[in-house]
Amino acid sequence: MTTISEKVLHFRTLNDLSQADLGKKIEEITGESCDRHAISRYENGKRKIPVNYVPVLARIFGISTDELFFSSNELKQQHSDTRSLEVQIAEFKELAATNSSTLSMKALEIIDKAKAEIQDLKGQVKTWQKDAQKYKDELENIKPVIKKIGKYIEQMESFTN
CATH class of the missing domain: 1.20.5 (Single alpha-helices involved in coiled-coils or other helix-helix interfaces)
Structure with missing residues (x-):
């Protein structure tokens, strides 16, 4: 996953949300209309994700905004001296998908x-x-x-x- 669009798709499916569900959650928080078609366009990269949705998406997915922009490797490099909670969470999510033990x-x-x-x-x-x-x-x-x-x-x- 390298783009924010790919990450939205990844975290949406990881959280068992349909595009319509995600749109409703965004709408509940922002008060702005957001349907499944808009989510589809965001995920396909056909439409840019509004900047005000970034913290909303992070909140819905239970992640930091950094996790939407950076790979876990990039987060590790940014925080190599002080392994922040965000880095550890990113690592855990990666491990959860690959190696539970x-x-x-x-x-x-x-x-x-x-x-x-x-x-x-x-x-x-x-x-x-x-x-x-x-x-x-x-x-x-x-x-x-x-x-x-x-x-x-x-x-x-x-x-x-």
């Missing part, structure tokens, strides 16, 4: 990594909560000083008036 193993690897990241985030939250409490305590200690300064300023202003 490999998909299961990869999914388990991702779940293990996610678990470790969640634990790390929980640790960060605890640290931030401690810091927030420390700053709150410091603020409580400073409030009396601020009140004294405020009274001092009032006294100084009364002398100058």
